[in-house]
Amino acid sequence: MHLEKKIAGEKAVEFIEDGMTIGLGTGSTVYWFIQKLGELVSKGLNVKGIPTSKNTEQLARSLGIPIVSFQEIDNIHVAIDGADEVDEKLNAIKGGGGALVREKIIAEFANQFIIVVDQSKCSKQLGNHFLPVEVTPFGWQGTANNIAAFGCEVKLRQVGNKTFISDNNNYILDCYFKKINDASLLHQRIKMLTGVVDTGLFIDLADMVIVGKGNETEIIKKFAND
Numbered sequence: 001m002h003l004e005k006k007i008a009g010e011k012a013v014e015f016i017e018d019g020m021t022i023g024l025g026t027g028s029t030v031y032w033f034i035q036k037l038g039e040l041v042s043k044g045l046n047v048k049g050i051p052t053s054k055n056t057e058q059l060a061r062s063l064g065i066p067i068v069s070f071q072e073i074d075n076i077h078v079a080i081d082g083a084d085e086v087d088e089k090l091n092a093i094k095g096g097g098g099a100l101v102r103e104k105i106i107a108e109f110a111n112q113f114i115i116v117v118d119q120s121k122c123s124k125q126l127g128n129h130f131l132p133v134e135v136t137p138f139g140w141q142g143t144a145n146n147i148a149a150f151g152c153e154v155k156l157r158q159v160g161n162k163t164f165i166s167d168n169n170n171y172i173l174d175c176y177f178k179k180i181n182d183a184s185l186l187h188q189r190i191k192m193l194t195g196v197v198d199t200g201l202f203i204d205l206a207d208m209v210i211v212g213k214g215n216e217t218e219i220i221k222k223f224a225n226d
């Protein structure tokens with residue numbers, strides 16, 4: 001699994017060109033992309049990165065990748081990020097690392113969104129992985145009850161014995177559904193609840209998924225299965 005993450009992440013640099021502004025995802029798969037990008041930058045590649053989390057910003061800066069903020073750009077050419085689960089239509093569950101809101105803002109703004117995963121993340125239908133939902137700390141118990149009514153068990157994310165706080169100073173509710181029949185409808189229903197900032201369902205956003213399989217990668221493009 002570790003090797004598959006590495007080869008999937010590293011493969012993504014093939015889609016980078018000089019002059020690009022790049023959305024930098026969060027997690028242990030995209031980590032390998034960022035490492036490789038850092039190597040290319042040290043050899044003279046001229047790109048800028050816009051990070052999806054404070055952790056990623058720190059990593060990218062340590063590798064010498066120039067960092068920009070939204071105020072400084074009017075375009076993101078490509079965003080590269082990991083995922084917790086991806087289905088055959090390239091819909092995804094994200095937020096295992098708690099960065100789903102910034103990740104989605106960057107994925108939606110980017111001209112192209114590429115997901116990098118190892119093959120254990122691929123499934124026919126979403127629902128194997130719990131669904132992270134970012135919520136306001138105020139009234140989170142009420143929001144959790146309202147989400148549970150959609151048929152899941154809800155757990156407030158903890159790190160050790162402390163509540164996990166997102167980069168936006170919010171909480172994450174991890175929602176365990178037995179299966180997700182209509183991911184788009186579920187996303188819309190949860191997102192309608194006051195107190196919900198966003199869900200980890202990334203519907204119709206990815207243009208391409210790079211899957212690490214053994215020693216190789218498989219590239220799946222949007223609409224290839226239609």
Ligand SMILES: O=C(CO)[C@H](O)[C@H](O)COP(=O)(O)O
Nearest residue numbers: 027028029082095096097099
């Ligand atoms: O959505 C994410 C962070 O919020 C990650 O991309 C996702 O959890 C996958 O992480 P990893 O590549 O470490 O398995």
